Amino acid sequence: MSEVTTLNDMWMTILLTLDATIRLSTPLVLAAMAGLFSERSGVVDIGLEGKMLAACFASASVAHFTGSPWLALLVAVFISLCLALVHGFATITHKGDQIVSGVALNILVSGLTIILGLTWFRQGGQTPSLSGDGRFFSIDLPGAELMQNVPLIGSLYKELLSGHNILVYAAFALVPVVWWVLFHTRFGLRLRAVGENPKAVDTAGISVNGLRYRAVMIGGVLCGIAGTYIAIAHNAQFTRDMTAGAGYIALAALIFGKWRPVTVLMACLLFGFLQAFAMRIEGVQLPVVGVIPVQIIEAVPYLLTVILLAGFIGKAIPPKAIGKPYVKER
């Protein structure tokens, strides 16, 4: 009997860790898909972080004033889209350095959100915490309560699959869509071509700049959704620099996954799992080693990244024309 309970406990612990993995991976998946479009078209997007942060602030502010999460999502996507267009204007129209433009966006947003937060809300750069209807709440999938008595599958369905908010489901549903768009549509073919050999695309009479703008704009929209998730679905307010490096981790996942939607998704889930696992292992008395210090726990995701990058994933080859502005021969 007691063995059954321990087994059950272990099963629940695994499920709940995976559940947290899904919550923590969602912004990574959205941001990585944003980066995927942009980088596949040949535009490096190091400004994922900044666009997400701006969307966090916009959505938390709008949700506070209007109480409508959908309106907040709309405004956040719009703001993020505007920033993406600034990036496009600097790097596509004016052939500016893509890294410089992206970093500039990140710094601008990090400072601007704090300043605006200080003047509008007077809470040290935070927005007021949201209560009630201003947030996206978790959805219980049909039959979750009924299913819970079915062994294994029931708890899997109830704890892991059910009970997330709509943005989580949207993020994971997005991945096959991205795959289909990228590899099975004319737009996707041209998008990939423009990232590999823009000259060939140009010779075929297709606008390189137009394609890249479209890719960067899709990235902006996805970052807007990611930021909204962080601020008003996972949390209930904006706090300074709350994206906490998620944009950079998404970029790392992009390299990990070799710029392919499904493998990128796997990389995002791995990073999310490492974060979730670290939180559960911390402070727990383990056999033999005892309590692992928080400092080591904190270092684990980074250590693993280095090890995996060094030996296990093989060579990651980026799109050929990435980072190079396209100049027509005169």
Place this chain on the structure above:
Amino acid sequence: MKNTLISKTIKGVSLAIATSALSLSAMAADIKPAVVYSDAGKFDKSFSEAVWNNGVKRFMDETGIEVKEAEPTNLAQVEQYLKRLAKRGHSPIVAVGFSQTNAVLAAAQEYPDTQFTLLDGWAPEPNVQNVGFKEHEGSFLVGVLAAMKSESGVLGFVGGMDIPLISAFGCGYEQGAKYQNADIKVIQNMTGSTPAAFGNPSKGAELTRSQMESGADVIFAAAGGTGTGVYQAAADAGKYAIGVDSNQNHLHPGTMLTSMVKRVGEATYLSYTSAMEDNWQAGPVTLGLAEGGVDWALDEHNRPLITSQMEARVNDIKAKIIAGDIVVHDYRTDNACTY
């Protein structure tokens, strides 16, 4: 040649005017107090806000003397702010939080005539007043309350940065809980090992969820801004949370069981008034339950959650600690939670 002479004279004259103006203003307003808030921001709903509400604002309202405020947005600015304030003749300067310790050390050495009051840190200089609190005593009280409220027999503690000060909260909390119910289990987590751990509500919320999944139904956060995530997660799940530093009961009425109040504002206020009365003293000052430096908070927001039995019990224990009948172990004395 002539030009340089003229400019030198002008410089000399303006310098003289400046010095006389300075001494004049120094005489007109006895002290020129200042404060450097923590980098979590002035309105962090916690530490800095308590300094502002109960110290700086109160002093300004009562005396009419302006307190110069500095709000650093990152740690690197703290030393610059302290030195700039000292250079402009401000004294005493209150530095908020242990993370400013090194900056205070540097500034105090450079400006030995300026009075610095460091809250929660330890800077052994002849012109620094180090204000410490017996956090373990206050945490003991909220631990007793948590143990009385808990139905599952499991409590949670979320700390900010992994330092002895924060461990002292956790250790006191555990002692109080075990004093009330010897069989109770306390799950303890630290958010991180850098000062950024005091401003990460996402991680605070995730740690809280993980503790609640392990059965915790009362969670105490000593984590600065990270705490807002802890309280939110507890409120979302309908579990109880305990605030810290300033009275945070109003954040989520109905699920905020109480707050472990650290009267940093009063310490700030005392520092200013004692400087005004010319009896400000450097060295260590430690405020515990007996001095009113720490306490548990009871107001209209958590009144319905605290039964008269709980109130009587916790006040009885408080009296025992003040009388010395219960000795709460301080983690910082031996860096271990033994009791």
